[in-house]
Amino acid sequence: MLIAAAICPAAPLLARELTGTDPLIPELRRACRDAVAGLVASVPDLIAVVGVAAEGRRWDEDGRLDLGVFAPALRGPALHEPARHDPARYDPARYAPALAPSSVVPPSLGLGGMLLDQAGYGGPRELRSVTQDQTAADCAALGTRLAGRRDRVALLVMADGSACRTLKAPGYLDARSEPFDADVVRAIRDRDAAALLALDADLAHELLATGRPGWQVLAGAAREYWAGTEVRYCDDPFGVLYMVASVTFDALPAVGLRLVEDSDLDAIFDQMRDPEGVWMAAFTPDDPSDRTAFDAHMAMIRSSPCIWLRAVTCDGRLVGTIATYVTEGDTEVTYWVDRAWWGRGIASRALALLLDKVTTRPVHARAASDNVASLRVLRKSGFEVIGTEVSFAPARGGTIEETILRKD
Amino acid sequence: MTASHLAGSSPVGGEARQGVLRLGEHSFPPERPLVMGIVNRTPDSFYRPGLTWDEAAAMERVAEIIDDGADIVDVGGVPAAPGAEVDAAEEIRRTAGFIAALRDRYPDVVISVDTWRHEAARAACEAGADLINDSWGGHDERLADVAAEFSAALVCAHAGRQSPRTRPFRVWYPDVLADVLARTLRLADLAVRAGVDPARIVIDPAHDFGKNTWHSLEITRRLAEMTATGWPVLVSLSNKDFVGESLDLPPLERLPGTLAATAISAWHGARIFRVHQVRESRQVVDMVAAIKGDRPPARAVRGLA
Numbered sequence: 001m002l003i004a005a006a007i008c009p010a011a012p013l014l015a016r017e018l019t020g021t022d023p024l025i026p027e028l029r030r031a032c033r034d035a036v037a038g039l040v041a042s043v044p045d046l047i048a049v050v051g052v053a054a055e056g057r058r059w060d061e062d063g064r065l066d067l068g069v070f071a072p073a074l075r076g077p078a079l080h081e082p083a084r085h086d087p088a089r090y091d092p093a094r095y096a097p098a099l100a101p102s103s104v105v106p107p108s109l110g111l112g113g114m115l116l117d118q119a120g121y122g123g124p125r126e127l128r129s130v131t132q133d134q135t136a137a138d139c140a141a142l143g144t145r146l147a148g149r150r151d152r153v154a155l156l157v158m159a160d161g162s163a164c165r166t167l168k169a170p171g172y173l174d175a176r177s178e179p180f181d182a183d184v185v186r187a188i189r190d191r192d193a194a195a196l197l198a199l200d201a202d203l204a205h206e207l208l209a210t211g212r213p214g215w216q217v218l219a220g221a222a223r224e225y226w227a228g229t230e231v232r233y234c235d236d237p238f239g240v241l242y243m244v245a246s247v248t249f250d251a252l253p254a255v256g257l258r259l260v261e262d263s264d265l266d267a268i269f270d271q272m273r274d275p276e277g278v279w280m281a282a283f284t285p286d287d288p289s290d291r292t293a294f295d296a297h298m299a300m301i302r303s304s305p306c307i308w309l310r311a312v313t314c315d316g317r318l319v320g321t322i323a324t325y326v327t328e329g330d331t332e333v334t335y336w337v338d339r340a341w342w343g344r345g346i347a348s349r350a351l352a353l354l355l356d357k358v359t360t361r362p363v364h365a366r367a368a369s370d371n372v373a374s375l376r377v378l379r380k381s382g383f384e385v386i387g388t389e390v391s392f393a394p395a396r397g398g399t400i401e402e403t404i405l406r407k408d
Numbered sequence: 409m410t411a412s413h414l415a416g417s418s419p420v421g422g423e424a425r426q427g428v429l430r431l432g433e434h435s436f437p438p439e440r441p442l443v444m445g446i447v448n449r450t451p452d453s454f455y456r457p458g459l460t461w462d463e464a465a466a467m468e469r470v471a472e473i474i475d476d477g478a479d480i481v482d483v484g485g486v487p488a489a490p491g492a493e494v495d496a497a498e499e500i501r502r503t504a505g506f507i508a509a510l511r512d513r514y515p516d517v518v519i520s521v522d523t524w525r526h527e528a529a530r531a532a533c534e535a536g537a538d539l540i541n542d543s544w545g546g547h548d549e550r551l552a553d554v555a556a557e558f559s560a561a562l563v564c565a566h567a568g569r570q571s572p573r574t575r576p577f578r579v580w581y582p583d584v585l586a587d588v589l590a591r592t593l594r595l596a597d598l599a600v601r602a603g604v605d606p607a608r609i610v611i612d613p614a615h616d617f618g619k620n621t622w623h624s625l626e627i628t629r630r631l632a633e634m635t636a637t638g639w640p641v642l643v644s645l646s647n648k649d650f651v652g653e654s655l656d657l658p659p660l661e662r663l664p665g666t667l668a669a670t671a672i673s674a675w676h677g678a679r680i681f682r683v684h685q686v687r688e689s690r691q692v693v694d695m696v697a698a699i700k701g702d703r704p705p706a707r708a709v710r711g712l713a
Contacts, residue, residue, distance in 0.1 A: 012578055018622070020656075069580035071622035073629075107580055163577055170577035172490035208577060 001345075002147040002221045003154060004042035005247040006035040007188070008115060010051050010108035010158035010210065011240065012070050024237040031233035031244035036119045036156065038246045044154035046124045047116060048146040050217045051108025051158035052210045053129035061125040064117075065110025108158045108210075116156070130213040132205055136197045139213045140220025147221040148380075157218050159211025161185075161241025162204075169239020171208040180207055181241045184215065185234060188245055191226040193219035209241075218247070225249045255349040257310040257322065257357070260302060264311055267318050269294050271338045281336070282368035282393035282400060301325070308358055312350040314341060322350045324358050332364045347377045355381065355407070362408045368393065369401040383407045424638025429679060430607040431480070431518045431561050432538035438640075439702035441674055441693040444480035444520065444541075444682040445473035446646065449502040450494075453487045455647045455659050455684055463506060470510060474517060477690035481514075482541055482682060483507055483532070484522030488617075490573050496527040504531040511536030520561075524572050526550035533558035541682070543614050543644065544572045546595045556603035563610045563642055564595035568618020576618050584623045585630050588613045589637070596639055610680060612642040616650050624650035628669055635677030644682035645669045646689075667692045675700070 013019045014029060039047060068075035105113065109127045116125065126149065130139060147153055161181040164171035180203060187195035196219040204212035226249060233244035260268070271277065273288035285293060301307045301323065309323040312335070320337035333354065337347050355363070365383055367374040379385075383405035393400045426438035436442060447469055451461045460466035470481055485502035486494045494502075503521060510519055520539035521532035524547045529540045533554060540555050542548075545567035555562040566588040568579055581587050592611040599609050611634060615624040627634075634641045645651065651665035652658065663685055670681055670689055674696035683689040697703035 010578075012580075066582075069582055070620060072581075072584060072626040073622060104582075107578065170575045172575070 001151060001153065002225065002249050003044060003152045004039050004249065005155040005157065005218055005222070006039045007157045007159055007211075007215070007218070007243055007245040007247070008032045008035060008112070009160045009240070009242040009244070010111055011160065011242060012107060012111065013238075014111055015065070015067060015070075015114060017067055017074055018071050028233055028235075028237075028242055028244070032115055033118065035232055035244050035246050036115045036121075039154045039156060040116075040119050040121045042154055043152065044123065045150035045152045046126060047121060047154045047156055048126040048128060048149065049109050049112035049116070049156045049158065050128050050130060050142075050146070050214050051106065051112055052132055052213055053106030053108060054131065056129055056131045056134055059105045059109055059127040059129065061127055063105035063110070063113065063127060065107060065114050066104045069104070069107065112156050112158045130217060132210065132213065133201070134213045136199070136201065136216045139216035140197055143217040143220030143222070146217070155218060155221055157211075157214040159214035159243075161209050161211060161236075161243060163208035163210070163240040165236045165241060166239035169236075171239075173239075174207055176203065177207050177209075177241075180204070180209065184209070184211075185231070185243060188215070188243070188247075189229050189231060191222075191229055193222050193224075193226055211243075222247070222249065254315055255346055255353065256313045256316075257350065257353050258313060260298075260309055260311045260321065264318055265295070265298060268298070268311075268321060271320065272336055274339050277336065277339050278395045280368070280371050280374070282371070282395045283366070283391070283402065284393075284395045286394045288395075308354075310354070312337065312346065314344075314346055319346060320350065322354050324354065324360070324363065330364045331358070331360045331362075332366065333358075334365070342373070347374070348380060351377060351381045362406050365405045365407075366402050367405075368396075369403045375403060375405075378405050381407065424636065426635065426638060426640060426677065426679070428607055429561075429610070429640045430605065433516075434518060435607075436479075436679075438677075438679065439697065441678075441697055442479040442518075442680045443477060443686055443690050443693060444482045444642070444680055445470075445476070445478035445686045446482050446484070446522075446682060446684050447473070448487070448522075449483060449485045449506055450487050452491055453484075454489055463509075466506060467509070467513075470514070473686040474514065476687035478517075478686045480518040480520050480539065480680070481510060482520045482522050483510070483537075484541075485528065486523070486573070488543065488573065490575065496525050499523065499525065499528045500531040503528060504535045507532050507537050508535035520563075524548055524551070526554050529554045529560075530558075533560050539563065539608075539610075541642075543567065543612070543617055544570070545591060545614065545617070546598070547572055552595075552599040552602040552604055555599065555608070559605060559608070561608035561610060562599050562604050563612050564592045564599060564639075565612040565614040565617065566591040567614050570618040576616075576620060579618055579620060579623070581623065584619065584626055585613075585633055588627055589634065592634070592639075593637065609639060610642045611637070611639045612644065615643065615645055616648050619650075621650040621653040624648070625654065628672055631673050631676035631678060640679045641673075641677065642680035642682060643670075643673045643678045645673065646683040646685070663688060671696050 106129050162177035164174035165177045167173045196215045228248040230246045278284050278288050306326040311318055312320040312322055319341040322335040324331050324333050365378050386406045387404045389402050390399050429436045447460050451458045460469045483503050485499040519537045520541045521537040522541045523529050524542050524544040526548050539561040541563045543565050545565045596609050600606050613627045646666050647659050647662040651662045655665050670692050674693045
């Protein structure tokens, strides 16, 4: 889960070796140093670095910035090399865009790695580049995936606003930059993930706002957990908008399993007749509102030796139920989470706790084929689809397709 | 493909010899460095903007620089930096008539037109220009055809991947000089195929175009790799930002730095020097030629009497 994030500019001038003394840069470097220190201090299991590059892929975590692509002289003395014309070093017949060998990371990620090195971070990293034309949905999905990599993931997003803010800016002056950047800064200050995901990608591209995909990765990872933003730097000394920010997230509630008690039954009854939940589950009792039938069913499953039933709690509160039962020789798992608690990873964690306790394998599961959320939970937990079946679903008033899964 | 290969002599150990450079009716031997004086027909170029915007002032300036020893007069109508739009028609209005007047007054001087556009190049050549100086590296594919049509000379430059009048933004190169060579040699090859006389082709690394200060310093340091191809090399260093950033000086204080880069480039074998300050540059390249032994002292009596 995402525990902390930072935004830093992907400006090559962050590297001291490249710039000599310029009075405006130290303040920016200090802000980045503080933001990255905050990331490291959150004690993550993994820091994921995201930045823009010509291709979108994962890079070797040992990859480092090659300053020589910006400053050839930093590679070492070349003064006394004999001058010669060596056709082997280039091919004039096939002039092609210069691509760095794949051992060298793209500069945006290399700069992130440099900041982590400078902060003394020696833990695991994941370096992931995104492209300028990657869609918001793609970026958001990447953010969600990165957030789920480990229990404690910190995200370093190397991103800048428009490079067209002044007459002297690299991209010259484009009057649209100011309002565009203002919207971005507001969204980040106000923790508005939706606004970031709605940014106009084409406009961002025209304004040389190379941070657009990176902000959207953050937005996808943060979702509704975005707790706070501290903006440490927000200025354009060279006509490019540099923003340095530290982002915090809500702590995730603790999920647990315990025996169902008599005092739970009223709440469980209400949960399991919630119309939306019933619709999603599809294969429910004929009448979930029949209390007598519910009581009899609960009494049966609580006393059956082949059924392992638990109440699911979140910060001590009852939020659902989970159980395994045996049918036709197969052990099957089933769970129910109160709709008010959807979208917080509770089902995944309850399932993980159950699979830890119930060691029978294989274990099966079923879900309506259109119950995307439940299928995702099951697949993430290691269940594989083994087939489908068409059966009568009381909640749908007809037959629908059901997906069958198995975990070995 | 190298110039001397085309001219008939074979490269020696991977190196090619510099050959004769033909500009207009002139044939310049390799030992003769050429100074190209800049006359910008613009109100807003970066160095002393507006100096030669007025046509009479521009004519006066031409007289000055020829007197100071310029071999070539380079006439441009569009600044390199981003700014107010100058379309092809306006560019032609600023340059073609002036070039015609120049040609009329100075039948022998080499005239170059600083443009990336084929329309402006055509109008300039019709008016009497001998050389098309394209700093933006072949952005307009028809430029070489115009050069071929008018038997004009052509500069083949490397501008990274910049479109005309844009600034470099986080540009990086695994090997900047390899990129420069690949691009300029490709353009030279295309020019030959288009029918441009190989003895009228010049290559130019175009300092600062699509390159940061470090990149421009590197190509200056390794310029011998360009001259070793056998193609004549033009360098345009004058008062540029890579000089300014190396010394932390504004445009009007960059002459000594420019002359240092000029001397190094001359030592490495560059043949055309595009400059604002003609008199000083003339002295520098002539001194370097004397040091090289390409040119005898103008007057030596001391110790010989």
